[in-house]
Structure formats: structure tokens, C-alpha cells
Amino acid sequence: MNAIEIFNLKRQFKTTIGVIKRQTKEVVAVDGISFDIQEGELFGLLGPNGAGKTTTIKMLTTLLIPSSGTATIMGLDVVKDAEKIRPRIGFIFGGERGLYWRLSGLDNLRYFATLYYVDVNIAKKKIPELIELVGLKGREKEKVEGYSRGMRQRLHIARALLHDPEVLFLDEPTMGLDPVGAREMRITIRDLQSAKKTILLTTHYMFEADALCERIAVINKGKIIALNTPEKLKHTVQDLSVVEIEIFGIPPKFLEKVRKLEFVDSVVVETHNQRQILLVHTPKGPSGISDIVEALNGLRLGKIVTREPTLEDAYVRLVGGNCNGQEN
Amino acid sequence: MAKRIKGTLRVIGISFEIELRRNLTDGFVLFGIVIQPLIVAFTALWMLKDKGPDYAIFIVVGSAMTGLWTALLFNSGNSIIGERWAGTLETLVGTPSSLRVIVFGKVLANITQSLFSMIGCYTLISLVMGYPLTLSRPVFFLISILLTVFAFVGFGVIIASLFILIPDFQRLQNTLEFPIYILCGFLFPIALLPGWTTPISYILSPYWAARALHGSALGALEINQIYISWVMLIFFSAVYIIGSSALYRLVLKRARVDATLNTTG
Numbered sequence: 001m002n003a004i005e006i007f008n009l010k011r012q013f014k015t016t017i018g019v020i021k022r023q024t025k026e027v028v029a030v031d032g033i034s035f036d037i038q039e040g041e042l043f044g045l046l047g048p049n050g051a052g053k054t055t056t057i058k059m060l061t062t063l064l065i066p067s068s069g070t071a072t073i074m075g076l077d078v079v080k081d082a083e084k085i086r087p088r089i090g091f092i093f094g095g096e097r098g099l100y101w102r103l104s105g106l107d108n109l110r111y112f113a114t115l116y117y118v119d120v121n122i123a124k125k126k127i128p129e130l131i132e133l134v135g136l137k138g139r140e141k142e143k144v145e146g147y148s149r150g151m152r153q154r155l156h157i158a159r160a161l162l163h164d165p166e167v168l169f170l171d172e173p174t175m176g177l178d179p180v181g182a183r184e185m186r187i188t189i190r191d192l193q194s195a196k197k198t199i200l201l202t203t204h205y206m207f208e209a210d211a212l213c214e215r216i217a218v219i220n221k222g223k224i225i226a227l228n229t230p231e232k233l234k235h236t237v238q239d240l241s242v243v244e245i246e247i248f249g250i251p252p253k254f255l256e257k258v259r260k261l262e263f264v265d266s267v268v269v270e271t272h273n274q275r276q277i278l279l280v281h282t283p284k285g286p287s288g289i290s291d292i293v294e295a296l297n298g299l300r301l302g303k304i305v306t307r308e309p310t311l312e313d314a315y316v317r318l319v320g321g322n323c324n325g326q327e328n
Numbered sequence: 329m330a331k332r333i334k335g336t337l338r339v340i341g342i343s344f345e346i347e348l349r350r351n352l353t354d355g356f357v358l359f360g361i362v363i364q365p366l367i368v369a370f371t372a373l374w375m376l377k378d379k380g381p382d383y384a385i386f387i388v389v390g391s392a393m394t395g396l397w398t399a400l401l402f403n404s405g406n407s408i409i410g411e412r413w414a415g416t417l418e419t420l421v422g423t424p425s426s427l428r429v430i431v432f433g434k435v436l437a438n439i440t441q442s443l444f445s446m447i448g449c450y451t452l453i454s455l456v457m458g459y460p461l462t463l464s465r466p467v468f469f470l471i472s473i474l475l476t477v478f479a480f481v482g483f484g485v486i487i488a489s490l491f492i493l494i495p496d497f498q499r500l501q502n503t504l505e506f507p508i509y510i511l512c513g514f515l516f517p518i519a520l521l522p523g524w525t526t527p528i529s530y531i532l533s534p535y536w537a538a539r540a541l542h543g544s545a546l547g548a549l550e551i552n553q554i555y556i557s558w559v560m561l562i563f564f565s566a567v568y569i570i571g572s573s574a575l576y577r578l579v580l581k582r583a584r585v586d587a588t589l590n591t592t593g
Binding site for chain 2: 013058061062063064065083086087091093095097098099100101102103107110111112114115116117120143159
């Protein structure tokens, strides 16, 4: 049975521009998307910033009304049956907002347990269990304003699980977490999957989606541009190799020269402090290196390696990969 | 049914408690409920030192009510604005609890703390200044105070919905402050106003609260007139609370269409 069914879902926002001559402009955030998620499935929704991921989740969690199309959660309509859906779903939005910072973690959980109508006796047992599960034991009586970003994110997870929801919406749950915190979060998500929860996960981290999700939909400019298992998505770039070149400063004209090489599919620049990594996707593999190096003649180059494409490379190709990445 | 009522009372209780806890950790709110009323009470009683007791109690009750209205408008309004900025308004709407019931608990907390603060401040300052405030009908006054809480909470639930519906409503906060003082007869009788404003005063529950409080404090109203004020106060407060059910349905639908539950859309 499908836990989530989405058909032709669309959402527009109105914005105004100008001061004297004010004009109303319509922005399409989600543009007629359709997909289903089975009960107990961990489904990934990937896409660049502003692609429509959060808007989709907000419509599914009954916080936004779609402009058109339909969406159902466990057979219930997100517009007409919002009140029936809310006790059956849990959600967390990436970042640190959505909590009461001047209250303790424990008080936050007590408050939301009551708002989710969790029985007093059950809440008394459940809250300490969840505090332990998310690793906040010993810190639960401290104010949230003193928590680290990771602790707040974990408190969000505990809040979302208070009422034991059947369906979970996790919008970038590892955003801003340190590597250890992110790994612990992934273990928690895997445990939730083992507990047969239906999970819709959005993330920017491709390895995370690859490791966790059974199926992935890639959304760009409000439209679903690919939907498949991680393995099958990787197959879409099977014809390519990735040449990684370490560079210490690359002016735009050199980047353009590489892009213009006829055997180059796409180019991405990742910035790592003082150096850049140029990722060149090409079907030519190692034999193309000499031409690429020729195009970069005059620049200080470091290590050059060729590797097999990953899910991230498939994603870059799908969303139109001539972009500048930013990492540390 | 009993389970539902129990659940609703729990939601009111926890919202009341959480609002109080949040207020007690907010320096701005603490100033507004502890220091400011002390200054107002001291100033008012100092100015009235040589006036007759009747005039003094009228001003004391009136200024306490203006303080109560200001606290309601600013604390409850800012609380909704704060929820939106903190991203918790969306989290609250996403729970199965009615936002109207949550707001009821929050407004009740703000009114109760302000009321206790006002009563405490006036009593303290009048004792310190050796200027006892005498009430004509203390029992009627006490009942009127309890009903005043009901009147302000009903009114507050309606006002709070405007802060949910209109993100920029804060801009109108100051302009709303004085019309309510005047229309509800907090500081002077509404008989001094033009006739066409009287029907507006009559449909505002705080007007009936002010009438009952002034009437029982001064003894200027007959007992049956105090009863009438109570009945009208209860009637209009009940109308607000029952009517707010449909109002909140509309407001929340509009907020979900306009994406105004969160500052980030």
C-alpha cells in the first residue's frame, strides 16, 4: 500500500516587486510533481536550493495548501483531512528554528507531548527514552539556547517521534551537523526505517541519500527530473568518467576553455579553502587528461586522478552540472 | 467527549505554563509586568493623594484596566510574532491540537500574570503610601475581577488571530491601544463620547468588565445593573470564544494559502 500519493501537485507564491510601481509576480515553487511512496519506504527527495523540496514537504505536512493537484497521506487528503493527518505524521525542518530556546529540552518535549495528546503515563516513559535515543541525557534540563546546533537537531528528532508517527518527513536533518553528529543521525534514521516507518528525506548530501534511500526523486525548478533507485540513477552516468584536478586559483576564462572541449559533458568547481578541485565529467576518461591540462596551461595544478562516477555525479548531470560548488 | 475535554484542558494548562515560563525568562516582559505597573501605580496614587476616595478608586481601577489591555495587546501579540520568527508557529499548527486552544492558554497566562501584577502593585503602593483604597462592594468587585479575566481572554483570542493572519499587524499595535481604552470606558464614562460609538462599546466585552469593576468599586451601580454587566460580559465573551472557532478555521486556511505561518514562507 502507498503511504504517500502525490498527483500533479503544484504550488505558486505571489511576490511583489518595486516600491512606487508595485508589481505582483507569481513564482512557481512546485510545478506539477507526481510520485508515490510505499509504506515503510525510505524515499529521498534531492535537489538544489530553491528546487521545491521544502515547499513539497510543507504541503505534505498540511502547513501549506497546494495551488492545484492532490496529495494523500495514508489515504487522507492533505487539504480536506489535515486534522486527521497531523496525529499520524512527524516532521522536522532543517536548522535550529522550531524550538523554544528559552525553555529546557525537557520542557520542549513535555509541551509537544501534550499538544500531540500523548497520554501522561506514556509521555513519562517515552520522553526519557527519546532523550537517551538522541543522546541528550544529562543535558535535558538545560535551556535550548545553550545547546549546540547538533543537539538542537537531535531534539527536533525527539520531538518528531513523541507520538510514534507512522510517516516521517525529515527536511535536511543532518544540515550543519559535524561528521560524528551526522553519522549518529544517519544511524537513527536507519533505526527508524527498521521500525517500519515511512520516511521522506531531503538532503544535499549525495552519499547520505545513496546510503539510506531505497528510491530517490531528483527535483529541479519545481519538476521531478528523475526517479529511481540510487543504483539505477548511477547507471545514467555509467558512460562517464570523472577527472579530478587540483588547482590553486582558476580564472573564469580557463573554466570556459575546459567547458568548450568537445568531449566534456559538464564541469564543477569545488572550493576547499585556498585550492579548487575541478571535476570534469567526460566519456573519454584518462585519455582526455592531456587536452584538459593543455586548456589549463599556465595555471598551477596539483594532483590529478580519474574515478568512477558516483550518485553525486549523476545528480550533477541531471540538474545541469556547470556550477560552482562550495565546500570547506 | 470526556476524553476530548480532558485533552483540551491539558492543552490549555500546558500552554498557560509554557507561556508563563517563557515570560519569566524575558527581561522585556518582566519589566512590563513587575517594574512598569509599580511606576504607574506609584505615579497614579501620588497624583491622587489629595483627591477624594471615590475619584481615586475610579482612576486606580481604570488605569489598572488600561495596563491589562496593554499587556494583552503587546504580550499576546508579540508572543504570536515571536512564535512566527522562532519557527514554532508552524510547529504548533502542525500538531493535532487546535491553535485556538493553544492561544487561549497563552492569553490566559498573560492576563492572569498582568492582573496579579496590577493588584499587587496597587495594594503595595497604597499600603506604603498609607493611602488605603476602599471598595464599596468587595465581593461583587472580586467576582467582577474573575469575570474580567474571562472577558479579556475572549477578546484576546480574537485579537491574536489578527496577528496570525497578518504578519505586519504589529504596526497597528500602538494604534489599537488607545481606542480600546476610550471605547471601553476604562478611564472615563462612555457617555462623554459621541452617541454613534455607544453600540461599538456595547459589543466589546472589556466595556462590560470595566462597567462591573467601576460599579462595584464605587458603589455607583445598583446591584441589578452589576448583574446585567456580568450577563453581558459573559454573553459577549462566550460569543467571541464560540465565534473564534470559525474565525481560526478561516485564518489558518488563509495563512496556509498565503504561506504566512513562517517568516521563510
